[in-house]
Amino acid sequence: MGKRRDDRLSSRLVAVTVLGFLLLGPPILSLFDHGGLVLGVPLVWVYVFLAWAAVIGVVAALTSRAGRRPG
């Protein structure tokens, strides 16, 4: 039934949220936060945007799959 799939989607999204909270906060954040430049750009700046984009990407993948199979 739709219900079961819905539950699975919800649980995965909760997991993604927790992961996002961990990736985008201390102490993981502090690993990249020493003010240095990598290839001319600040490491922490690149890291935050990449991790952020990754979270959005995973959410997009999960939800678009749910959107394709209505029910």
Next chain:
Amino acid sequence: MLGDTFVTVVAGVYLVLLFVVAYYGDRRARAGRSVIANGTVYSLSLAVYATSWTYYGGVGQAATSGLGFLPVYLGPTLMFALGWVVLRKIVRISRKHRITSLADFISARYGSSTRLGGLVTVLTVVGLLPFIALQLKTVSNSCEIIRLHPRVPTKWELAHVPFVQDTGLYLTFMLAAFAIWFGARHLDASERHEGMVVTIAFESVVKLVIFLIAGFYVVYGMFGGFGDLFELAAATPRTATTLAIDTGQGYGTWVWLTVLSMLAVILLPRQWQMTFVENTDERHLLRAMWMFPLYLLVINLFVLPIALGGLLRFGSGSAVDPDTFLLALPLAQGQELVTLLVFVGGLSTATGMIIVETVALSTMISNYLVMPLLLRSRSRLVEKDDLTGVILGVRRASIIVIMAAGYAYFRVFGGGVALVSFGLLSFVAVAQFAPSVFGGLFWRNGTRRGALAGLSAGFTAWIYTLLLPTFDKAGWLPGSLTEDGLFGQEWLRPQALFGMTGMDEISHAMFWSMLVNIGGYVAFSLAERLPPAALADAAVFVDALDDGGGARRWYGRITVADLRSLVERFLGSAGAARAFRDHLAEDHLGSSPEAEADPELIQYVESLLVGAVGPACARFVIASVTREDPMPAETIREILDEASQVAALEERHRLARELHDSVSQALFSMNLHTRALELAVQREDWERKEPVVLTLAELRELTQSALSEMRALIFQLRPGTLHEEGLVNAARRHLATVAAREGITISVEAPEERLTLTERAEQDLFRVIQEAAHNSIKHAGPAQISVRLHEDVLKPGTLVVEVSDNGIGFDPGIPHPGHLGLDGMRERTERLGGRLDIESSPSGSTVRAVIPGLLRPADVRHEDVGTAVPE
């Protein structure tokens, strides 16, 4: 090129364009081809989150604290990742209960309290003023910068614009007119504004595109790309510090801001309006969950580079306000086209935010503050039949008042304060609603008193730790509150309460306000026992996602044939046949009528019945036909939990009332008319009038019996009357109608004085008597039935209920297909702690329920109505 007049013309043209867009959206909506019925427009409309704060203030913040501006956009990303779990629930509740604002939501969750709704409204208005002031400040600043160009004005100049010269003042009133046109032109029951949503989505595109253009210009036009800009910044001591997050104060602020913005992104009135009220389909959330965060990511890409560009260009000790870098950079370079675009983009962010925010606030003000007062005072204004004019007037007036107050706030307090600190002040204010809203969504035991206590405490803390210090800074308070504390008490300093230092003011305020808010909410909620009505309210919110797509599962046992005959009663045989054929074909189930129906089929039947009789009735019907299953007690309790019982009872009362008012009355007058016709015909002198007279007599009898059947039915639907009348009287009345209908004798023998029984016991026993009489008439064809109720002489307190007949008897051991009476009677008796005996012989049968300990002395009051089981 950038003269005063030219800029005014450009701004005017832009605003006219917005009207055109809104008009187009409204027209498409009226034509039934809505523009907003897709996830992309929905996601873009949510981007009203990115206001002037993002557009100008983000750069300003980045210039002072580097990446510290980012948590405000990371929070929404995390909250929207939870969209399918949290936001969908609110969307569904709002849809189902016609909730049109945050105040509606909180009030509806806690017993439709106007007081609570009023409190929420007042707090929102007070909390949001700084935010509106922020927008007006940016509008005023940007106008001033354009006016003074090509010179770039200093921070001091911007903070001291003469009152009459301030273009912001005139724009404020223009924006108020704009908001009125968008949101308070006419009244709509759903409070949806398609034109407004289209406009906001359009503005979101405009501001994003322009911001990117400005970003590209700064990074590639003024510097040699990202690498060049960053390397230059890293080499300059003043800007090098902004390339790291932790500037010596740790990550506390970062985490607090993330949490704070997670809450604010749904609790800000404009976000609530866009996310929940203007949502047309919950599936749009699926796209918004990633597209809205993506929008925020893209718009923030250039914030840090622009801030660095500004610092490098104007020098670190510059008098230019970092909040205006976005405009000042191209202006200082003489790039007039980019400057103009940035100005239009800024106007776009401010107008979008102000329109939605004031519309949402004005709805709350009129619904929870002004209208209740007007209605209560019986003012002459509200004596008219049509209140539309009054309501619209109130809303328009409140929009103007809000705007004026926002402007005043900005003039009084806003001079030299950074944009971001205004915004965060409002963020913390709306975050105070979080415990009541999320507690209400996921916790059954939250109560109105808890919500009132939590909100009041949280807001008091907000006022003390955040708002008062801004008053203090403006020199409004005697003494120096921020420095020395209240009454000169060091430990009462608003920004270091109880000596708590080492946190920035926002984190500090969040900690204390959330502590007292959540504490008050939980403590007051746990202190009281919830009445069933409050539990029913809670269930509507907490279980919002359960009763739509995936309903509760039924574990009852019933055959497919029985289920089908049930559906036939509601949908007719043709409808039932079609429904069953469709369902069985779809799921490839075995279609043997004797097979036991699986939970999915039962659930499907429930959904069919919902269409016919509404959810509460459907649940009740299914619960009663599947009751013979030896379910665990918990499951029974869960199925018939108090919430659904309350709902079912209400539904039944309504049904009874309507049947009484419509069908009963019709039958009654049919009966009268038939009788009149009969008499008239009898007086006539026709040749062959006999058949007519006979048919008329038959017709009258039919209507008569239909009428009494209807009365019996109405009576059954109203279990409350049973308790008013008492079991014995109710049984007598019911049996008298049955006897009249069936043409048999039914005698009732019972003690004169009223039996002292709980309501539950009365109901169950009434059903047992009713069912036993019904059984006997249906299967044994008796001429006489006698019903006896008495106390067992040997065992005091034991009640014996006997229903016996002189019919042909039946075998109690053989199950009767399609008929669940005996088991139901047994279950009811056992629930009361008794047992059911059945004796049957060809000369008659007796059903006897013996329930020990049920009769108690009359002077004992039973508080536990629901349980009648003795120890």
